[in-house]
Structures are given as structure tokens and as C-alpha cells.
Amino acid sequence: MTNAMVIAAVDGSEHSLKALEWARAAAVRHGTGLVVAHVLSDSAQLYAARRSSLQDSTEPEHFEDPVSDRIRALLTAAGPLPSEVRYESLEGSVPEALREAGEGARMLVMGSRGRGGFAALLLGSNSRAVATSAACPVVVVAHEARGVAAASQPSAGRVVLGLHAAETADNVVEFAFAEALARATTLQVVSAYSVPPVPTMVIDSPFAVIPPEALVGEDENAVPAEREMLRSQTERLAPFRARYPGVSVEQAAVPGDAAGRLVDTSNSAALVVVGRHHPRRHIRSLMIGSVANAVLQHAHGPVAVVPTLTEPSELSASAGI
Incomplete structure (x- = not known):
């Protein structure tokens, strides 16, 4: 390519x-x-x-x-x-x-x-x-009409990848890393977990962005599903981080609405990258997933919709994008 x-x-x-x-x-x-x-x-x-x-x-x-x-x-x-x-x-x-x-x-x-x-x-x-x-x-x-915040700075901001650790295809992740490298910017990886949030959690509060090195210890304030999602992300991204050592990676796990979080981040992102459809379903049965469709419809900045060309790595994850 x-x-x-x-x-x-x-x-x-x-x-x-x-x-x-x-x-x-x-x-x-x-x-x-x-x-x-x-x-x-x-x-x-x-x-x-x-x-x-x-x-x-x-x-x-x-x-x-x-x-x-x-x-x-x-x-x-x-x-x-x-x-x-x-x-x-x-x-x-x-x-x-x-x-x-x-x-x-x-x-x-x-x-x-x-x-x-x-x-x-x-x-x-x-x-x-x-x-x-x-x-x-x-x-x-x-x-x-979408109120693009960085319209005058098309190269500003980070690249954001919507990731389902178990389902997002390798070529989708590869595309996001290559874009971040070409822009010399940070790649922010966002995944969602579907368990109900704890009572004290405010859904509309900003999600936490955690660098991989911070995942070594246990965060007592994080819900188990969040910790598991971040660890699944880390494992899924490991071969790409090795292939692209010059790309700085930030990881984020969010409860509930993955599409809404990606749309929010698109206001300041140079590019939001999403996979097009579930790789294990017949291509004609689902041409575009619900998250990709929502981001494509409502994002404030450029969106890359990447078709599934390869199977994702065989990793386990309980939920995600």
C-alpha cells in the first residue's frame, strides 16, 4: 500500500x-x-x-x-x-x-x-x-454545518481510533497508526464497556485517558470492566506499538455510548478512525456497524471509515467498540 x-x-x-x-x-x-x-x-x-x-x-x-x-x-x-x-x-x-x-x-x-x-x-x-x-x-x-472546530487547521489534533479489542480488524488499527505517524501526533484509542456504571459515576463526565505504563498497578477507583477493557486494549495494541515505536499512544475506556464519545472527541481530532463492519458477519448482512454509522453521521471533523480486509488478532475481550 x-x-x-x-x-x-x-x-x-x-x-x-x-x-x-x-x-x-x-x-x-x-x-x-x-x-x-x-x-x-x-x-x-x-x-x-x-x-x-x-x-x-x-x-x-x-x-x-x-x-x-x-x-x-x-x-x-x-x-x-x-x-x-x-x-x-x-x-x-x-x-x-x-x-x-x-x-x-x-x-x-x-x-x-x-x-x-x-x-x-x-x-x-x-x-x-x-x-x-x-x-x-x-x-x-x-x-x-457541523461546527468544525479545527477547520482552519486540518493537520491539528490527534488521531482517534474507535477500537473493539476482539473485533476491530488489523488493517483498521494499522491505518490509524500510519495516520498518527504521518502527522507526528498522538493516537488516542477509545473503547467502550457495556456494564452498568457504578452509582457514583457521572455518565457525562470526561473520560479518563490512561497511558499504557500506568496500567501496571491496580487502580482501586476503576470499575473491574474498565480495568479489563484497558488491559485488553494494551494486549491488542502491543504488536502495533512495536511496529510503530514513534507513535505515542493514549488509551481510554468509557462506559456506555461509544459513538457519543467518539463524536465528542472529533471536535478537536485531526481524524477519527472507525472500522466499517463486523468481520465475522457476511459482508452483505451489515455494510456498516451502528457505531461507525453514528460517527459518520454526526462527527464534527474528518472521519475515516476503513473496510475490514483482515481478521482481528485472536484476543479475548468482554466488550468494546
């Missing part, structure tokens, strides 16, 4: 231009190329089909595409460019065209909403369709 390209899906909307800037910076960080993909409008596709069917050589070979022209101009005026930049005009429906373009990509980046749809929607239908079915990781960049 080292040489895999970053793909930016654009349609000329302000949402997609934010995604383009995010993708440009990601390609530069990872030292890979950038593909700017634009699905042609229906009129352009009809023109191409008509010209092909009539074989009329007098008609211009290319239909004027103002979106591509605008994107080229904007990208040229942006910050540092990746070593390779390609522009591709795609045909077909938006989800199908982007799914095909994303085969083998490092990631596909798109805005949370395109030109169409209702202004009140937090997530557009095309963004959801691609994020729930693409073969590569899909990064959805939230739009202004």
Missing part, C-alpha cells in the same frame, strides 16, 4: 473543495500521488454517448468540463503539491464510479455533502453510499 494513491472526489461544491485540500495534504504527508476524480455531469455523459453512437467526427472530442478547469486552477494555487497529480473524469453514477476508482487506493477523500440534496442534511447520500461500500478507506470531511 506504500505507493497507493490518495483520491480526492470533487464536484465543484465547497464541501468537495475542502475534501480536495485535505486529500492534497494527506498525499504530501504520505509521500504518494494524488488523483483528482470528478464524475461527469449527466449532460456531459449524454454528449459522450451520443458522439460515440453517431460516430460523428465533426463534433468536438471533449465536452467542456468547467469543474475540472476550476479544480486545476485551485490546486495549482494551493500549498505544496504531491510528486504526482492526475485528473480523471469518470462516467456512471457517482457511487459506482468512485467505488471503481478507489480500488487499490490508499484512501478516497470526499466531502460530507455534495451539490445536491437538502441543505439541512449532515451527510449526503453519495458520501454515505461510498463510505459504506468502497474497497478502500474512505475519509469523509465534515462541512461547516
